Amino acid sequence: MKTFDYRGYDGAGRRVRGLVEADGLKDARERLAARGILPERLTPATAGGGRGAARWSRAGERAAIYRELASLLHAGLTMTHALDILIESPELALLRPTLAGIRDRVREGVSPADAFDGAGALTPFETAVLQAGQRAGALDDSMKRLASFLEEQDRIRSRVRSALIYPAVVGVLAVAIAILMLGFMLPSFARIFEEARIPLPALTRAVLATGRIAGILGLPVLVLAAAAVWIGRRRLRASPAVRARIERALARLPVVGRARAALSGMRFARTLSLLLRGGVPLLESLRMSGRATGSAWVEAEVDREAETVRHGGRLADAVRRVAPLQSTLPAWVQAGEAGGDLPGMLELAGMRCEELWDRTLTRAMALLEPALILILGALVFVLALAILLPILGMNQGMA
Numbered sequence: 034m035k036t037f038d039y040r041g042y043d044g045a046g047r048r049v050r051g052l053v054e055a056d057g058l059k060d061a062r063e064r065l066a067a068r069g070i071l072p073e074r075l076t077p078a079t080a081g082g083g084r085g086a087a088r089w090s091r092a093g094e095r096a097a098i099y100r101e102l103a104s105l106l107h108a109g110l111t112m113t114h115a116l117d118i119l120i121e122s123p124e125l126a127l128l129r130p131t132l133a134g135i136r137d138r139v140r141e142g143v144s145p146a147d148a149f150d151g152a153g154a155l156t157p158f159e160t161a162v163l164q165a166g167q168r169a170g171a172l173d174d175s176m177k178r179l180a181s182f183l184e185e186q187d188r189i190r191s192r193v194r195s196a197l198i199y200p201a202v203v204g205v206l207a208v209a210i211a212i213l214m215l216g217f218m219l220p221s222f223a224r225i226f227e228e229a230r231i232p233l234p235a236l237t238r239a240v241l242a243t244g245r246i247a248g249i250l251g252l253p254v255l256v257l258a259a260a261a262v263w264i265g266r267r268r269l270r271a272s273p274a275v276r277a278r279i280e281r282a283l284a285r286l287p288v289v290g291r292a293r294a295a296l297s298g299m300r301f302a303r304t305l306s307l308l309l310r311g312g313v314p315l316l317e318s319l320r321m322s323g324r325a326t327g328s329a330w331v332e333a334e335v336d337r338e339a340e341t342v343r344h345g346g347r348l349a350d351a352v353r354r355v356a357p358l359q360s361t362l363p364a365w366v367q368a369g370e371a372g373g374d375l376p377g378m379l380e381l382a383g384m385r386c387e388e389l390w391d392r393t394l395t396r397a398m399a400l401l402e403p404a405l406i407l408i409l410g411a412l413v414f415v416l417a418l419a420i421l422l423p424i425l426g427m428n429q430g431m432a
Contacts, residue, residue, distance in 0.1 A: 039070070041071050052129055053065055096183035098132075101115075134152060149163060159183075236415075284357060288397050309379070334358075
């Protein structure tokens, strides 16, 4: 039996949507006809599109599903029965086609990790943790840990977005003021002064010229910049080597370098701890942890050092040679190896890196806000001065 997602009309002409289990499309149509439903769209249950796909792509939504599944599996339910319960949950109505597709694949004998991976949007880290849970026979515990990890990552992203709201508002306000003054107010004053045959000061002429140039070139420059960003992002996705070079350049910046190092250390340490607790071999865990940082530079460095570990090298020495991690993790790894509790020390190291990242981000935001205010104030001052200087010159001429 497969699950199909349908949209159509009931006997009263109302639009309806839901799921139907059947042996095929023909059987599904017959079952719907028996219910008095005329299907307008009938497709196999998958991640689909629209709001359901958008919700499934959010790490926080998947974390909530992992946590609920962990609880149900821990209570002794099978994966299929647990998914049945989630599908009937009202708050997950938009995700029912996705969950039904996963359930169908599990029924067909596909492993839960592969079934979830087939729904799309999963990171390699999520797939690795699910596979580790299957190998260790502790899928419920792996899902619980995975949910905690994804929730923490979602909280980090939320903090970053919240911290950028105020600077974004100030930036938009600065642009709006510049457009208003340069595009409307200052040219109007300039025409008045020219009609009165009052010579314009150099500052006023410079500001007017800047406004004219911005008016002519502003839109084309914005379009070209947007196109360059789009092409650059595509090239960066396709070229890990280019991303690694950019990350090395960013690492030299004072605040940005520290923040990126702390974030990479946190992701690497927590991922490695989680995978080792789940029973994944060290070499495989190392490579997966490198990918989980989201940094092409770290991934390449870790892959290289994994070979030294495979040939008998110490993990602490290997981590010490990974430039983005050498300032945050080697001592913790060395202590974990010496004490025989590497996953526990890595978890503590991840917490320490998170605190460092949080402090760095807080300080950066604290500096960014007054800097933007000063820039906005300087812009308003220059524009106001460009208007006031001709007025003062006119008053002096009349005196």
